[in-house]
Amino acid sequence: MTTMENTAGPGTWELVGKRALVTGGSRGIGAAVVRQLLDAGAQVLTTARSAADTVPEGAVFVEADVRTRAGAEALAAAAREALGGVDMLVHNAGGAGPHRGALAIPDEEWQDALDLNFLASVRLDALLAPEMRERRSGAIVHVSSAAVPTVAPPFLHYTAAKAALENYSRGLAQELAPFGVRVNTVSPGRTATPGGERTREQWAHLSEGPGQDLTAPPLGRDGEPDDIADAVLFLLSARASWLTGSSLVVDGGEFPRG
Structure with a gap:
């Protein structure tokens, strides 16, 4: 566990004093969320399955596997020890590799996709949200995917798990709203991250070609981690104080929703 040190300038401390837990914060979107939280004055604990030198300086890092109940319990305990509690919870850990079709996805990969992309959030929320409810304040953000409505067979284990996450997120928002705890979802489109690039390479190999639409989203570029x-x-800030149960799609117009 590293020592926490906040180096943000006073003028940027929008969330000063708030305590945040971010899963999957060692690279890509998660690392960008951690950096921005630190810049806003928050204390941040983040986690991944293995240590990485890309964890933003100033954050507490804990190795944890959120796919298991034991991993979620250990992470919640570490957050209480390091931060004294959690005011903001960002579920960013996720992902799954492609297959040739839905019927080619092995049972164990269906289970892994559900554990990582859906049940990890359910378990960690169950451990930490009751404390927010008791304090009558808090904010939770689940990171889903803008691709959920496309139901592409090669990624169906991933999008099905994320669809379950979005449904769960809306229901949890209803339950916690009377206690001042907000729950929202962010759904990124194609974003320039190491995980996204790895997935595109895997799909290209399976399809023996590009395996993807190389046309940029309508706004003319792929997303950057900081866009997400x-x-x-x-959604974590007071500027979204009247938003709960919402899903904010951030995809440059790639996946229009009706």
Whole structure:
């Protein structure tokens, strides 16, 4: 566990004094969320399955596997020890590799996709949200995917798990709203991250070609991690104080929703 040190300038401390837990914060979108939280004055604990030198300086890092109940319990205990509690919870850990079709996805990969992309959030929320409810304040953001409505067979284990996450998120928002705890979802589109690039390479190998639409989203470029982190920070902040149960799609117009 590293020592926490906040180096943000006073003028940027929008969330000063708030305590945040971010899963999957060692690279990509998660690391951008951690950096922005630190810049806003928050104390941040983040986690991944293995240590990485890309964890933003100033955050507490704990190795944990959120796919298991034991991992979630250990992470919640570490957050209480390091931060004294959690005011903001960002579920960013997720992902799954492609297959040739839905019927080619092995049973164990269905279970892994559900554990990582859905049940990890359910378990960690169950451990930490009751404390927010008792304090009558808090904010939770679940990171889903803008691709959920496309139901692409090669990624169906991933999008099905994320669809379950979005449904759960809306229901949890209803339950916690009377206690001042907000729950929202951010759904990123194609974003320039190491995980996204790895998935595109895997699909290209399976399809023996590009395996993806190389046309940029309508706004003309792929997303950057900070584009997604901006949306997460907005939903965590007081500027979104009247938003709960919402899903904010951040995809440059790639996946229009009706």
